[in-house]
Amino acid sequence: xxxxxxxxxxxxxxxxxxxxxxxxxxxxxxxxxxxxxxxxxxxxxxxxxxxxxxxxxxxxxxxxxxxxxxxxxxxxxxxxxxxxxxxxxxxxxxxxxxxxxxxxxxxxxxxxxxxxxxxxxxxxxxxxxxxxxxxxxxxxxxxxxxxxxxxxxxxxxxxxxxxxxxxxxxxxxxxxxxxxxxxxxxxxxxxxxxxxxxxxxxxxxxxxxxxxxxxxxxxxxxxxxxxxxxxxxxxxxxxxxxxxxxxxxxxxxxxxxxxxxxxxxxxxxxxxxxxxxxxxxxxxxxxxxxxxxxxxxxxxxxxxxxxxxxxxxxxxxxxxxxxxxxxxxxxxxxxxxxxxxxxxxxxxxxxxxxxxxxxxxxxxxxxxxxxxxxxxxxxxxxxxxxxxxxxxxxxxxxxxxxxxxxxxxxxxxxxxxxxxxxxxxxxxxxxxxxxxxxxxxxxxxxxxxxxxxxxxxxxxxxxxxxxxxxxxxxxxxxxxxxxxxxxxxxxxxxxxxxxxxxxxxxxxxxxxxxxxxxxxxxxxxxxxxxxxxxxxxxxxxxxxxxxxxxxxxxxxxxxxxxxxxxxxxxxxxxxxxxxxxxxxxxxxxxxxxxxxxxxxxxxxxxxxxxxxxxxxxxxxxxxxxxxxxxxxxxxxxxxxxxxxxxxxxxxxxxxxxxxxxxxx
Numbered sequence: 001x002x003x004x005x006x007x008x009x010x011x012x013x014x015x016x017x018x019x020x021x022x023x024x025x026x027x028x029x030x031x032x033x034x035x036x037x038x039x040x041x042x043x044x045x046x047x048x049x050x051x052x053x054x055x056x057x058x059x060x061x062x063x064x065x066x067x068x069x070x071x072x073x074x075x076x077x078x079x080x081x082x083x084x085x086x087x088x089x090x091x092x093x094x095x096x097x098x099x100x101x102x103x104x105x106x107x108x109x110x111x112x113x114x115x116x117x118x119x120x121x122x123x124x125x126x127x128x129x130x131x132x133x134x135x136x137x138x139x140x141x142x143x144x145x146x147x148x149x150x151x152x153x154x155x156x157x158x159x160x161x162x163x164x165x166x167x168x169x170x171x172x173x174x175x176x177x178x179x180x181x182x183x184x185x186x187x188x189x190x191x192x193x194x195x196x197x198x199x200x201x202x203x204x205x206x207x208x209x210x211x212x213x214x215x216x217x218x219x220x221x222x223x224x225x226x227x228x229x230x231x232x233x234x235x236x237x238x239x240x241x242x243x244x245x246x247x248x249x250x251x252x253x254x255x256x257x258x259x260x261x262x263x264x265x266x267x268x269x270x271x272x273x274x275x276x277x278x279x280x281x282x283x284x285x286x287x288x289x290x291x292x293x294x295x296x297x298x299x300x301x302x303x304x305x306x307x308x309x310x311x312x313x314x315x316x317x318x319x320x321x322x323x324x325x326x327x328x329x330x331x332x333x334x335x336x337x338x339x340x341x342x343x344x345x346x347x348x349x350x351x352x353x354x355x356x357x358x359x360x361x362x363x364x365x366x367x368x369x370x371x372x373x374x375x376x377x378x379x380x381x382x383x384x385x386x387x388x389x390x391x392x393x394x395x396x397x398x399x400x401x402x403x404x405x406x407x408x409x410x411x412x413x414x415x416x417x418x419x420x421x422x423x424x425x426x427x428x429x430x431x432x433x434x435x436x437x438x439x440x441x442x443x444x445x446x447x448x449x450x451x452x453x454x455x456x457x458x459x460x461x462x463x464x465x466x467x468x469x470x471x472x473x474x475x476x477x478x479x480x481x482x483x484x485x486x487x488x489x490x491x492x493x494x495x496x497x498x499x500x501x502x503x504x505x506x507x508x509x510x511x512x513x514x515x516x517x518x519x520x521x522x523x524x525x526x527x528x529x530x531x532x533x534x535x536x537x538x539x540x541x542x543x544x545x546x547x548x549x550x551x552x553x554x555x556x557x558x559x560x561x562x563x564x565x566x567x568x569x570x571x572x573x574x575x576x577x578x579x580x581x582x583x584x585x586x587x588x589x590x591x592x593x594x595x596x597x598x599x600x601x602x603x604x605x606x607x608x609x610x611x612x613x614x615x616x617x618x619x620x621x622x623x624x625x626x627x628x629x630x631x632x633x634x635x636x637x638x639x640x641x642x643x644x645x646x647x648x649x650x651x652x653x654x655x656x657x658x659x660x661x662x663x664x
Contacts, residue, residue, distance in 0.1 A: 004531065005063060011525045012057035018518040019050045025514055030504045038488075038495055039503040045488040048481065053522055055475035058468070060529050062222025063215060066423055069180025076179060078106035078234075079158035083148055084166040085113040089122055091431075092166045096128050099164060104175035107158060113148040131155050133392075140392040145230070146405035149398045150244075158237060165231040168194070168430040178234045181421050188239035188418035189410060191217065192232045192425060196432035198643040203534075204636045205439045206541040207432035210533040211526075217422040225472035226422035227410040231430070239418045243409070244397030246416060252305050257296075263377040264292050270373035284319050288377060291315050320374045401456045403566060404449025408457060411473055415464030434642040436582045440548060447480045447552030448559075448566060455560040482542055483549030490627060493620040494595050497603030500612060507616040540633040547588040581638045589634045596624045596631075 023046055032039045080099045084092045092110060100108045109129040112119045123130040131152050133142075143150070149163070160179065164170060178190045193213035199205075220226045228235070271285045295312045299305070399408035410420060433439040459465060459473035495501050504511060526535055558564035583590065603621055606612035 002065075004528075008060050008063060008525075008528055011521065011528050012060055015057055015518070015521050015525050016054055018514075018521055019053055022514040022518045023047055023050045025510075026504070030506075030511065032503055032505050035501045035503055038492060038501060041488045042492050042503045045485040048485045052475075052478060052482070053525075055471060055478060056216075057525065059216060059219035059223070059472060059475060060525070061219070063219045063529070064222040064422075065218060066221070066421065068177050068423070068425065069183070071176055072104065072179035072182070074105075076104075076160060076182075077158040078104065078160045078162060078175060078179070079152075079156045080106050080108045080162045080164065080170075081111050081149065081152055082109065082164050082166060083111045083113070083145055083231075084119070085145075085148075087166040089116070089119055092119065093122050093126070095164060095166055095169050096123065097126065098169045098172075099162075100126070100128055101172055102162075102170055102175055103172045104179065106162070106175065107156070109152060109156060111148050111152045113142075113145075137392040140390070141400075143396070143398075143400040144403065144405075146396075146398040146400045146409075147392070149405070150393055150396050150400075153237070153240065153244075153397055154393060154395075161235045161237060161240075163231060163233055163235065164428060165430060168231050168428045170232075170428040171426075174232075174427040175234070177425060177427060178423055181423070182234075182236060184419060186417065186419050187421060188236050188413045189226075189228055189420040190234045190423055191226055191229055191420065192423050192427045193217075194229060194232055195426040195429050197429045198434060199432050200643055202636075203537050204633070204640045205433060205436065206537045206633070206637075207439070208534075209538060211530060211535045211538050214424060214533055215529045215531070218424060220472045221420070221422040223468040223472050224419050224466075225414060225469040226420045227473070227476075228406040228420075230404065230406040232428045236418075239413055239416075240397035240409075241395070243412050243416060244395040247412065248395050249305070253299075256299065256305060256309060260292050260296055264289060266373050266376050267292070285373065287319050288316055288374065316374065316377055399453075402449040402452035403445055407450060407473070407476070408453045411453070411457065411459060411462065411465070414469055415462050417464065434640075436585050436637045436640065439637070440545075440585060443545060444548050444552055447549055448556050450477050450480055451552050451556035452560060452566075453477065455556060479542070480549050480552060483546040483553065486543050486546035486549075489543070490592050490596065493623045493627070494599040496620045497599040497606070497612075497617060497624070500606065502616065507613070507619060512619075537633065540630045543627070543630045544589060544634045583638055586634050586638050589631055593628060593631050596628055600624055 023043075026043050026046060031043055080102065082092060082096050082099055096108060096110050102108075107129060109131050110119065110123045112123075112130060112132045115132040120130045120132075133148070133151050134155075137147070137151065141147070153161075160182065162170070162175065174192070178192065181187050181190045194209075195213070196207050199207050217226050267285050267289050271282065271289075274282050274285075291312055295308050298308050397409070398405045399412060401408055414420070433442055454474075454477040459470045459477070462470065465473070492503055496503070526539070555564070555566060559566040600621060603612065603617045603624075607614055607617050
């Protein structure tokens with residue numbers, strides 16, 4: 001074990017002890033219940049931060065620093081995918097040419113989701129493959145980048161895939177330095193860093209993410225949970241195809257079993273309503289119940305899903321044709337429900353495997369006429385579409401459950417027992433957003449996708465993952481809840497300095513003795529883990545982007561649970577023309593900063609007039625100043641005019657007002 005890892009573990013243990021000591025004491029002895037409306041949110045926010053710190057420490061516990069593997073042997077087949085939608089053709093071709101120049105033998109493909117003739121002509125002129133969606137995708141859900149990749153997977157044949165975004169220019173040795181990891185036959189994915197060439201030294205938009213593309217991914221790697229980040233990754237095709245097939249089979253199996261279970265309940269409910277003389281209807285229902293039992297036993301013995309469902313559908317249809325409705329009026333009421341059920345198969349978001357259990361329960365217990373019950377059973381089984389006619393492809397290896405395909409896909413691979421690796425060497429460089437609006441669009445999409453996965457496939461409940469893997473995935477999702485904690489951390493000092501309401505019983509020596517060491521050691525943990533990398537910008541943005549994190553949670557919740565649309569926005573790769581500081585994009589942060597400055601003034605007046613506790617006021621003023629220091633990055637971001645290469649002179653501009661700023 002290296003000295004660095006020993007030091008990291010020592011600081012992790014110290015941070016955990018001090019953090020637990022502080023938060024447990026806060027809950028048991030220091031909450032000011034007279035001011036519960038701010039005291040409880042504050043201690044909840046502190047508990048959230050402690051959990052975040054503990055999860056971070058767990059990740060760092062097994063930080064893995066990998067060496068470059070031995071060169072790969074000859075004969076491996078590789079497809080290099082350059083995914084594009086509407087990026088400038090020159091930009092895409094620059095990446096594609098670099099991809100073609102990769103030293104290890106491979107095929108290069110441009111995946112043109114925009115289906116542009118000029119893009120095809122440019123690719124073919126240089127001997128580069130061009131793929132767009134097949135005709136089967138017409139009128140079907142497109143699933144954004146995931147759909148583009150899934151389409152290409154069924155068009156190409158390479159054993160391995162290198163996936164690149166349109167602006168990520170690979171180094172010639174990228175395959176030589178990554179394919180060697182796949183000598184491990186269970187290695188599914190190797191992720192490399194994303195590094196950007198158009199970012200100034202002070203990184204005003206926080207684009208480089210040196211903590212994530214470094215210690216965080218290395219820590220996850222130690223627990224076999226380093227995950228796919230959408231680009232600059234090599235993936236084994238076999239792993240993806242196994243994932244696609246297993247997900248397809250699993251979803252169909254769930255749908256079949258749920259359909260048969262509900263069908264049996266519907267028939268039994270209808271049978272109880274029959275009059276003694278309705279022998280024909282009783283015999284028909286009994287016959288279908290018998291068929292349901294046969295089908296379930298056949299599935300339990302491993303019978304083919306297609307054969308079982310097809311046979312069952314034919315037999316139900318024959319029984320239905322021989323049944324005459326005795327109560328036409330009751331049948332009319334049943335038909336409305338049946339029509340809704342038949343709509344399930346046409347709606348990709350309402351696959352029977354995912355329909356809420358309570359809906360099926362209500363169907364099973366309503367009063368059905370005999371023919372209505374038979375119609376319902378037939379509609380239930382017809383809703384199990386073994387051929388997945390509601391999708392362009394029956395098999396979808398890349399996950400389509402969120403606006404970002406990467407994390408969910410990798411988590412599913414891990415549930416199947418595949419391994420992943422993080423290789424901390426920059427082997428491709430790209431372009432970061434050059435204005436605040438583009439950066440906010442990108443961060444919102446990333447956060448929305450992650451929260452969608454949390455709501456749809458919570459890693460804590462996923463079978464096949466180890467406990468550590470569950471916690472590593474959950475820690476990334478957990479971090480996006482920081483926006484709600486940020487609101488409390490802003491409000492608490494403002495309330496105290498302006499109103500004198502203290503959320504703790506007293507700012508005693510015991511309070512400071514427990515809090516201050518924890519804060520210091522927690523920062524020391526970041527310092528030790530960073531090992532010289534600049535992490536302050538990332539810490540600033542974790543608080544300064546609190547409106548984005550809150551919006552990601554609320555919009556993802558609305559999408560998953562309320563059926564609201566969540567549009568996919570491709571991050572623009574072209575620089576916007578500067579139009580002055582983008583203050584309108586950071587109004588919530590400006591309001592927060594205004595409240596903090598106002599609190600400083602109010603606190604000073606209260607101290608000067610003897611209305612405030614001096615130690616408490618000073619502590620909260622330091623807190624406010626620290627918050628303002630963190631928020632200062634968003635001011636820099638709003639004024640940022642885009643990257644100017646060091647060798648190029650800055651553009652000459654004429655200042656016409658106090659808000660005009662040149663490039664930093």
